[in-house]
Amino acid sequence: MNDKSTARQHSDKNAADIDFGVLPDLLGYHLRRAQIVMFNDFVKAMADVQITPGQFGVIAIINSNPGLTQSALARAVGIERSTMVAVIDALENRGLVERRPSPNDRRSYALVLSDKGAKLHQDLGPLIDQHEQRLSDDFSEEEKNQLIDLLSRIANGSR
Amino acid sequence: MNDKSTARQHSDKNAADIDFGVLPDLLGYHLRRAQIVMFNDFVKAMADVQITPGQFGVIAIINSNPGLTQSALARAVGIERSTMVAVIDALENRGLVERRPSPNDRRSYALVLSDKGAKLHQDLGPLIDQHEQRLSDDFSEEEKNQLIDLLSRIANGSR
Numbered sequence: 001m002n003d004k005s006t007a008r009q010h011s012d013k014n015a016a017d018i019d020f021g022v023l024p025d026l027l028g029y030h031l032r033r034a035q036i037v038m039f040n041d042f043v044k045a046m047a048d049v050q051i052t053p054g055q056f057g058v059i060a061i062i063n064s065n066p067g068l069t070q071s072a073l074a075r076a077v078g079i080e081r082s083t084m085v086a087v088i089d090a091l092e093n094r095g096l097v098e099r100r101p102s103p104n105d106r107r108s109y110a111l112v113l114s115d116k117g118a119k120l121h122q123d124l125g126p127l128i129d130q131h132e133q134r135l136s137d138d139f140s141e142e143e144k145n146q147l148i149d150l151l152s153r154i155a156n157g158s159r
Numbered sequence: 160m161n162d163k164s165t166a167r168q169h170s171d172k173n174a175a176d177i178d179f180g181v182l183p184d185l186l187g188y189h190l191r192r193a194q195i196v197m198f199n200d201f202v203k204a205m206a207d208v209q210i211t212p213g214q215f216g217v218i219a220i221i222n223s224n225p226g227l228t229q230s231a232l233a234r235a236v237g238i239e240r241s242t243m244v245a246v247i248d249a250l251e252n253r254g255l256v257e258r259r260p261s262p263n264d265r266r267s268y269a270l271v272l273s274d275k276g277a278k279l280h281q282d283l284g285p286l287i288d289q290h291e292q293r294l295s296d297d298f299s300e301e302e303k304n305q306l307i308d309l310l311s312r313i314a315n316g317s318r
Binding site: 020029042130131143157 | 201
């Protein structure tokens with residue numbers, strides 16, 4: 001071992017040596033860390049199909065509500081209408097979602113899954129199940145429900 | 160009210176009318192929703208200072224560990240070293256963080272907050288407190304601790 005690598009080992013603190021300051025007391029910090037772990041596992045699970053958590057949510061909602069408008073979808077997901085346009089553009093370009101003229105509103109589109117999109121939605125089921133299993137394999141059923149309840153209260157808060 | 164706006168109202172489902180399919184059963188979905196609410200509130204709270212949650216974490220850790228290397232910081236935060244370089248670039252460009260030659264490793268930098276960065280870190284305290292208060296004002300102290308514990312177990316999982 002040469003001097004340089006010895007020096008590097010000494011100067012490179014391990015995570016255990018690091019003082020995280022105020023962070024461990026912050027709910028937001030823990031929420032973000034858990035989200036990053038979840039996101040990374042999701043991306044890994046979906047490596048073959050290249051679907052993000054946001055795209056999966058959109059596909060699942062269109063699957064359950066065929067013909068829904070972009071505006072209604074944007075409200076349901078809680079993102080800006082303009083952001084949703086880009087999300088749908090990407091899914092349409094991949095042939096997964098189709099925009100049809102809305103029967104009730106000529107200024108909007110009715111969204112449906114294409115056959116390819118419906119097939120993908122079906123194929124995603126087992127991948128999502130395995131991903132969820134990995135996320136929550138530490139938890140009892142009660143703990144998982146507790147966590148979902150607490151997270152829902154943040155999401156549904158009036159902030 | 161003309162025909163068009165009547166039609167639009169009818170075709171635009173409210174969130175309550177929407178079938179979320181499998182999503183409400185998924186821990187990942189609730190985690191993501193809570194994270195989005197947290198992130199949006201954080202961004203709003205930091206509108207005047209333009210600091211993201213990730214940047215705040217980095218500033219807090221450098222503040223508590225002056226002289227730490229970029230590599231050690233990247234490991235502590237759990238992101239790629241190359242991503243951390245961009246994060247530090249942005250903070251250095253704003254005069255908040257300084258890169259100094261590492262006394263132990265000529266291939267790395269020792270990171271410290273500038274005076275401006277240290278002042279900002281201090282000013283962020285009350286903003287973070289208010290943000291945390293808004294996130295958790297629904298919760299008892301016990302519920303908040305429970306939530307932090309459950310989230311930590313996801314973040315520290317071996318996935």
